[in-house]
Amino acid sequence: MENQNQKSTPTQPNQRLGSPCQELHSTSSNEQSQKRNSPESPQHESHVFAQSPKQSRNGSFPPPLFPQEIIFEILSNLPVKSLLRFRCVSKSWKSLIADNFFIKKHLKRTQNDPEFSKKRVLINIEDIAPGTQPGSTIKSCSLTLKSIFEDPNVNTTEIEYPSKNESHSDWIVGSCNGLVCITIRENTVLLLNPTLRVSKRLPDIGFKKRRGYTVYGFGFDASVDDYKVVGVFSYRSIVKVYSLRTNCWRRIQDFPFEVFSNEAGKHVDGTLNWAVFSGQDGDFSIVSLDLAQETYKEVTQPCYGDGVDWRTLGVLDGYLCVLCSYRKLYAEVWVMKEYGKRESWTKLV
Numbered sequence: 001m002e003n004q005n006q007k008s009t010p011t012q013p014n015q016r017l018g019s020p021c022q023e024l025h026s027t028s029s030n031e032q033s034q035k036r037n038s039p040e041s042p043q044h045e046s047h048v049f050a051q052s053p054k055q056s057r058n059g060s061f062p063p064p065l066f067p068q069e070i071i072f073e074i075l076s077n078l079p080v081k082s083l084l085r086f087r088c089v090s091k092s093w094k095s096l097i098a099d100n101f102f103i104k105k106h107l108k109r110t111q112n113d114p115e116f117s118k119k120r121v122l123i124n125i126e127d128i129a130p131g132t133q134p135g136s137t138i139k140s141c142s143l144t145l146k147s148i149f150e151d152p153n154v155n156t157t158e159i160e161y162p163s164k165n166e167s168h169s170d171w172i173v174g175s176c177n178g179l180v181c182i183t184i185r186e187n188t189v190l191l192l193n194p195t196l197r198v199s200k201r202l203p204d205i206g207f208k209k210r211r212g213y214t215v216y217g218f219g220f221d222a223s224v225d226d227y228k229v230v231g232v233f234s235y236r237s238i239v240k241v242y243s244l245r246t247n248c249w250r251r252i253q254d255f256p257f258e259v260f261s262n263e264a265g266k267h268v269d270g271t272l273n274w275a276v277f278s279g280q281d282g283d284f285s286i287v288s289l290d291l292a293q294e295t296y297k298e299v300t301q302p303c304y305g306d307g308v309d310w311r312t313l314g315v316l317d318g319y320l321c322v323l324c325s326y327r328k329l330y331a332e333v334w335v336m337k338e339y340g341k342r343e344s345w346t347k348l349v
Contacts, residue, residue, distance in 0.1 A: 072096065076106045080178075080195050107177060173229070173264045174218040181218035181229055189216065189229060191244070202242055205249055207233045217265025217272035223292040230265060230272055230289060234258075241294070252294045257287060265289070266313055268320045269339045273299060275313040284311050286320075302334050302345035 066074075075083065075096065083106075087094040096102055173181040173189075180192040189202040207214055212235025221228050229242040237255040242248070257276040265272035271288040278285050286299035301322070304311070309325040320336040338344035 072102070076102060076109060084196070171264070173216045174267055176218060176220050176227065176267060179218075179227060181216070183216055186214045189231075189242070191227070191229075202229065203247065203249060205231045205240055205242075207231070207238065207240075209233060209235060211235050213262055215260070215262055215264060215274070217267065217274070217289070219265075219267035219270065219272050219291055221291040222270055228291050230291075232260075232265075232274070234260065234262075239289075241291075253296070255287075256296050257285070260287075263313065266315045266320060268315060268318065271339070273313060273320060275311070286313060286322075299336075299340070300342035302342070302347070304332075304334070 083097050171183045182190050191200045215232050217230040227244040231240050232255050239255050240249045240251050260276040265274050270291050273288045276285045276287050288299050307326045312323040314321050322334045324332045333348045335346050
């Protein structure tokens, strides 16, 4: 990332997440609306399904063939693609599908569905063909064990987002609950909803730099029901946090290490984790940032043994993991089964 060419970018925000992207992950700045739509509120479901006589007479709502509670249960068990089509049935269905309580329930059911075994993979493809301008393309595909071993020609879908056709390198920061965070030349950060094909350009982070680079992390803070992007300026270890709820950046405590890789932070259990290199020998360490408490701590590591050439930090099935190369002869993967506990590190065979 530190070698990318700097070029001016438009200051006018692109299509915001707003109502379409909010239909999967909505947050309201109105306190009364939050209380009324809160899952803890006993008035919530009655508010969601309420129909005024005027709206019914105008035909804005479907005929009451089923109780609204039944419609809720049916829709909450459908895949996202079906829900996108059913938004056009009526205003009440569109409002229901966009409701924050419905979104959370649908997401929880999807995650707990044993038949929901497909994984979505994001691929960043660098275009360096001779005679063409350098650039990159981000594609998405479904990944299953069957597709790997029986169908190597997996179909991919190119993800559309603002400025994607300009000559620059785009980086995938991370994904969380269907939202994807990418950076364009470090300066521009976008949140994407590939399913709805909408995006939001974040405000400028405000790092005035002539040297160094910025690394990012993207995750979810369950304590305040908010998505957050963290930016770390390597030269001065300055850290800023962006909140989707407030739509602004703010500075927090500086990063405790000065030298770290340009890899994005890995999101696990409400924390973002970076690989850092400390001491004169450049010892490999893992530093985490708690998104709720905004505090740092060093993550304990397993005993890797001798002969480690390099290590890469990652996430595997929601667990923090480290890929180790030994003398360039073989590799091992270590997985932290219970985040924060050293004894839970397990080596995969």
